[in-house]
Amino acid sequence: MYETIDYAESGDISTVTLRRSRINVAQLRELERVLDHLEDYGKTRVLVLRGHSDGIDFADFDPREPMDIHGFNKWEKLVNRLERLEKITVAAADGPTVGGGFQLFLACDLRVCTTNASFALPEVNLGFLPGMATFRLAKYVGLGHAKRIIISGASVSADEALRLGLVDRVVTDLEGGITAAIQTIAAGNVVAATLARRLLNESYGAAVEDAIGHFLAAQHRALNQSAFLETLKKERKNS
Amino acid sequence: MLDTRPRLLSVGTAHPPRQYRQEDLIRLYQVTDPRLTSLFQSSHIATRYFYLPEPGPDGKAPEESTGDLLKKHLRGAMEIGPLAIERCLAPLGLKVTDIDYLCCITTTGYLAPGLTAHLIRRMGFREDCARADIVGMGCNAGLNGLNAVSSWAMSNPGKNALMVCIEICSAAYVFDHSMRTAIVNSLFGDGSAALLVRASERDERSFAPKVLGFCSHIIPDAIGAMRYDWDDKQHKFSFYLDRDIPYVVGANAEKPLTRLLDRHNLRRRHIKHWIVHSGGKKVVDAIKYNIGITEHDVRHTASVLRDYGNVSSASFLFSFQRLLQEGRVRTGDYGVLMTMGPGSTIETALVRW
Numbered sequence: 301m302y303e304t305i306d307y308a309e310s311g312d313i314s315t316v317t318l319r320r321s322r323i324n325v326a327q328l329r330e331l332e333r334v335l336d337h338l339e340d341y342g343k344t345r346v347l348v349l350r351g352h353s354d355g356i357d358f359a360d361f362d363p364r365e366p367m368d369i370h371g372f373n374k375w376e377k378l379v380n381r382l383e384r385l386e387k388i389t390v391a392a393a394d395g396p397t398v399g400g401g402f403q404l405f406l407a408c409d410l411r412v413c414t415t416n417a418s419f420a421l422p423e424v425n426l427g428f429l430p431g432m433a434t435f436r437l438a439k440y441v442g443l444g445h446a447k448r449i450i451i452s453g454a455s456v457s458a459d460e461a462l463r464l465g466l467v468d469r470v471v472t473d474l475e476g477g478i479t480a481a482i483q484t485i486a487a488g489n490v491v492a493a494t495l496a497r498r499l500l501n502e503s504y505g506a507a508v509e510d511a512i513g514h515f516l517a518a519q520h521r522a523l524n525q526s527a528f529l530e531t532l533k534k535e536r537k538n539s
Numbered sequence: 540m541l542d543t544r545p546r547l548l549s550v551g552t553a554h555p556p557r558q559y560r561q562e563d564l565i566r567l568y569q570v571t572d573p574r575l576t577s578l579f580q581s582s583h584i585a586t587r588y589f590y591l592p593e594p595g596p597d598g599k600a601p602e603e604s605t606g607d608l609l610k611k612h613l614r615g616a617m618e619i620g621p622l623a624i625e626r627c628l629a630p631l632g633l634k635v636t637d638i639d640y641l642c643c644i645t646t647t648g649y650l651a652p653g654l655t656a657h658l659i660r661r662m663g664f665r666e667d668c669a670r671a672d673i674v675g676m677g678c679n680a681g682l683n684g685l686n687a688v689s690s691w692a693m694s695n696p697g698k699n700a701l702m703v704c705i706e707i708c709s710a711a712y713v714f715d716h717s718m719r720t721a722i723v724n725s726l727f728g729d730g731s732a733a734l735l736v737r738a739s740e741r742d743e744r745s746f747a748p749k750v751l752g753f754c755s756h757i758i759p760d761a762i763g764a765m766r767y768d769w770d771d772k773q774h775k776f777s778f779y780l781d782r783d784i785p786y787v788v789g790a791n792a793e794k795p796l797t798r799l800l801d802r803h804n805l806r807r808r809h810i811k812h813w814i815v816h817s818g819g820k821k822v823v824d825a826i827k828y829n830i831g832i833t834e835h836d837v838r839h840t841a842s843v844l845r846d847y848g849n850v851s852s853a854s855f856l857f858s859f860q861r862l863l864q865e866g867r868v869r870t871g872d873y874g875v876l877m878t879m880g881p882g883s884t885i886e887t888a889l890v891r892w
Contacts, residue, residue: 386831
């Protein structure tokens with residue numbers, strides 16, 4: 301079904317594993333397909349994204365042809381869709397997570413890695429830009445660290461990633477780390493979680509007056525979902 | 540087989556000549572209560588266009604009677620209605636005598652004969668021009684009208700159907716220094732929009748969206764949430780907006796949208812363009828967070844609200860026009876049109892370029 305990724309479903313958890321370590325057009329299309337499926341598939345609550353990625357595959361580009369910016373647009377739309385997916389998303393890294401792989405990692409709600417992991421955006425050294433990591437990275441680590449990481453292209457170790465807030469936990473055993481991360485959101489309500497994520501992502505670019513309006517609209521949606529109304533009934537019975 | 544689905548071939552808009560900033564309104568109507576002035580200052584509207592009477596020596600706008608307001612409605616409609624029609628027809632090289640069906644939409648003044656008869660007389664439409672007046676359906680009415688106009692166009696292939704939304708909201712104003720009227724007075728503006736609809740194989744190559752379908756949703760329990768009814772005290776019709784409208788609309792927006800898209804086997808990700816009624820900041824927020832669309836998706840909705848206020852049934856056509864002017868639409872793109880108003884109602888339509 302897929303050639304560049306593996307996709308598995310188990311209960312309410314879906315897992316996408318990058319099988320190809322270099323991102324090419326085929327992998328982009330397969331990731332789009334898997335998002336198409338997940339957007340329609342209500343059974344999945346949690347998406348785990350794992351595998352290692354060394355970034356873009358230059359074999360797709362022909363230096364004799366003018367560079368095509370539209371492929372980058374497609375890529376950014378994909379990352380944006382992942383970031384907006386109505387599932388709680390967990391990224392898990394177990395090795396070098398470079399370029400586009402790092403960008404996918406930044407688009408996820410929870411991020412775990414093993415001590416083998418490292419993170420780098422070498423694009424600037426190669427003469428181009430690390431996509432919208434230029435937009436997302438500073439929100440995690442602050443402007444200073446983001447400038448250093450992007451402009452120097454220096455690799456960030458797992459321990460440093462933890463210190464900077466890029467990852468939530470560093471583990472020796474990836475499976476255990478993923479399980480532990482999922483346990484923290486076992487009770488998580490997907491509607492509320494994804495609305496909270498949207499408000500958090502927007503919090504860097506909105507005036508407080510606008511943000512209050514956005515919050516009220518989101519809160520009203522959360523309060524009126526059937527899951528919250530069930531919770532309310534139970535809580536009232538217990539109190 | 541010929542594709543006889545109607546296309547939206549041209550849109551034209553117009554507004555009264557005088558532009559007002561929110562501060563102008565505060566001064567003209569001597570709004571002093573800080574609760575009310577804050578409504579004018581925080582409503583995400585910078586400018587609006589109105590037909591307002593000249594201020595008296597005290598700088599205050601004189602009181603207008605119900606009779607004055609009704610006359611103003613017709614006078615204003617006969618000014619900005621024809622302007623919008625001319626702007627809509629000119630790019631197609633059409634004249635009013637080419638129009639076979641005229642549908643007028645308004646909620647801001649009741650009159651018989653309706654606006655269609657007045658426009659036909661004023662502009663010289665043919666005497667066999669078929670017509671329909673949709674009166675009193677509020678902000679959503681543009682899509683109720685488009686549904687009827689599209690059906691007419693589809694059953695009369697090759698004929699020109701023209702829909703005109705004309706709203707003189709300043710003819711529906713009551714200034715009584717209450718919260719109820721301040722909410723309305725700080726939001727609505729005057730404007731008109733005309734849309735040419737035709738189902739014809741000769742338009743097959745024109746870059747104009749086809750209307751694929753409509754889906755309505757009414758919330759009968761919220762019948763009183765938005766209403767235009769008689770105020771005994773003021774002896775005028777007065778518009779009322781319940782403070783829960785944004786939430787009622789938001790909580791229901793998904794229903795017609797999902798039905799509309801399901802019917803065409805589409806998902807929200809397939810929709811490139813969202814043309815949402817500029818109902819007000821809170822309503823637009825409610826739509827955004829309930830159907831999961833972004834600030835970018837409602838950029839025209841927000842900019843139309845900023846520049847014109849809520850021009851009721853004409854609003855979504857102002858946004859539609861801005862989308863076309865932006866030049867980003869591509870062949871094959873899907874668009875969803877969404878309007879909401881009294882009923883309480885949410886109307887949706889699916890189009891494809």
